[in-house]
Amino acid sequence: MSADTDELVVIGGGIGGLTTGLAAVRSGRRVRVLERSAQFGEVGAGIQLAPNATRILQELGLLDEIREVGVLPRRIVLGDAMRGGELGALDLTDFVERYGAPYIVMHRSDLLDILLRACQRAGVALETGADVTSLMDDGAGVDVMCTDGRTFRGTAAVAADGLHSRTRALFSDDEAIGSGYVAYRGAVPMDQVSRHADLRDVVAWVGPGLHLVQYPLRSGRFYNQVAVFRSQAFARGEPDWGNPAEMDERFAQCCEHVRESTPLLGRDNRWPMYDRAPIPTWVKGRIGLLGDAAHPMLQYLAQGACQAIEDAWTLGAALRRHEGATGDGVEAALLAYQAVRVPRTARVQHTARTWGEIWHVDGVGRLLRDEVLRRRAADDHAHVEWLYGRGTDGADAVLSA
Numbered sequence: 001m002s003a004d005t006d007e008l009v010v011i012g013g014g015i016g017g018l019t020t021g022l023a024a025v026r027s028g029r030r031v032r033v034l035e036r037s038a039q040f041g042e043v044g045a046g047i048q049l050a051p052n053a054t055r056i057l058q059e060l061g062l063l064d065e066i067r068e069v070g071v072l073p074r075r076i077v078l079g080d081a082m083r084g085g086e087l088g089a090l091d092l093t094d095f096v097e098r099y100g101a102p103y104i105v106m107h108r109s110d111l112l113d114i115l116l117r118a119c120q121r122a123g124v125a126l127e128t129g130a131d132v133t134s135l136m137d138d139g140a141g142v143d144v145m146c147t148d149g150r151t152f153r154g155t156a157a158v159a160a161d162g163l164h165s166r167t168r169a170l171f172s173d174d175e176a177i178g179s180g181y182v183a184y185r186g187a188v189p190m191d192q193v194s195r196h197a198d199l200r201d202v203v204a205w206v207g208p209g210l211h212l213v214q215y216p217l218r219s220g221r222f223y224n225q226v227a228v229f230r231s232q233a234f235a236r237g238e239p240d241w242g243n244p245a246e247m248d249e250r251f252a253q254c255c256e257h258v259r260e261s262t263p264l265l266g267r268d269n270r271w272p273m274y275d276r277a278p279i280p281t282w283v284k285g286r287i288g289l290l291g292d293a294a295h296p297m298l299q300y301l302a303q304g305a306c307q308a309i310e311d312a313w314t315l316g317a318a319l320r321r322h323e324g325a326t327g328d329g330v331e332a333a334l335l336a337y338q339a340v341r342v343p344r345t346a347r348v349q350h351t352a353r354t355w356g357e358i359w360h361v362d363g364v365g366r367l368l369r370d371e372v373l374r375r376r377a378a379d380d381h382a383h384v385e386w387l388y389g390r391g392t393d394g395a396d397a398v399l400s401a
């Protein structure tokens, strides 16, 4: 058993957990991250990082490394998946001046490697094969128990154990909500790609009940694709819903570019799309939730990991604000973190659902959407200010409280 009661124990070594390790260690605390897998790792696909997250990664001293392996796209484009052509775009080129950091797309495993190396440099203790089964808060600290019999004691425990978090059961008996949509994704070497969109853009081809996202990775040497569709078989209650044959059938109706892009997608893994409704409480005593464990969302805003990074940063700020305190201080820090993060992430969860509906709409709604998109200028950023703007993560609020 680890007897270090001044240590923060983080459960889960994904993007949320590792960023929390880094942000918390800056508050002068010792931190230990427990990951159940045999090694830290991410799926072989891309990730979009908006400036609300890259600003934080810059503060953590990681942006240069990230820029080296990432791509800075010029625009986010919405394309018409059925007829082809552009519906609208958002210009990203002035994001450093506008929001203090760039929009970056990168390989997930590159991001995880960078976070992992930074944790090692910062002295975050890292445990693999640590599958946490239960936690006990005795008022003076938290015992975190693993399936292999190991127990780690910390001054507090933060669970960043993902969509199917076990720790969430301490806060809610809710179930993950299946949307009936499924994703196929993967990054492939560019020389295997016969047809690609403009490599300077992130392109989302949207159509009724489906979409395809495409962007380059690793200086354009790889191409990332995510195809998502609403499964009719799910609606019919069939167990084998959302299989590759159903994907091929759905995408067969799309424009030539989209049709010819989907055969490249990996077919071995599928990701059914889930979220949960926001909950008001993520903190009890010395135990807290973070990232997807706290606020899993549909991926349409590309914000799940960005919000986990914001959580980590805000929690780090709250721990700094209550620096040195191991008793009530750590509980106050967790409560301050919760107070600013719950409303912010609830808004992002709700907006992600709405954004998905806008992407997948048909009929009159689709006509209206297309008209609105056509009229909106690419340099009109009004609808993303609340999401990407400075000071929106809540860290300033906890530091000045």
Ligand SMILES: Cc1cc2nc3c(=O)[nH]c(=O)nc-3n(C[C@H](O)[C@H](O)[C@H](O)COP(=O)(O)OP(=O)(O)OC[C@H]3O[C@@H](n4cnc5c(N)ncnc54)[C@H](O)[C@@H]3O)c2cc1C
Pocket (backbone or CB within 6 Å): 011, 012, 013, 014, 015, 016, 017, 034, 035, 036, 037, 046, 047, 048, 049, 130, 131, 132, 133, 160, 161, 162, 163, 165, 166, 183, 185, 226, 271, 290, 291, 292, 293, 299, 302, 303, 304, 305, 306, 307, 308
């Ligand atoms: C198709 C798709 C595309 C997406 N695109 C984007 C995007 O472009 N940008 C973006 O910001 N977000 C995106 N997201 C969302 C993003 O992937 C998630 O929000 C993010 O990975 C959540 O990070 P996390 O660390 O909270 O959880 P996870 O990544 O799920 O990590 C949880 C970790 O905890 C570990 N764990 C679980 N249980 C235990 C246990 N009992 N004990 C110990 N360890 C445990 C797991 O092994 C895992 O390593 C996308 C999601 C999908 C599905």
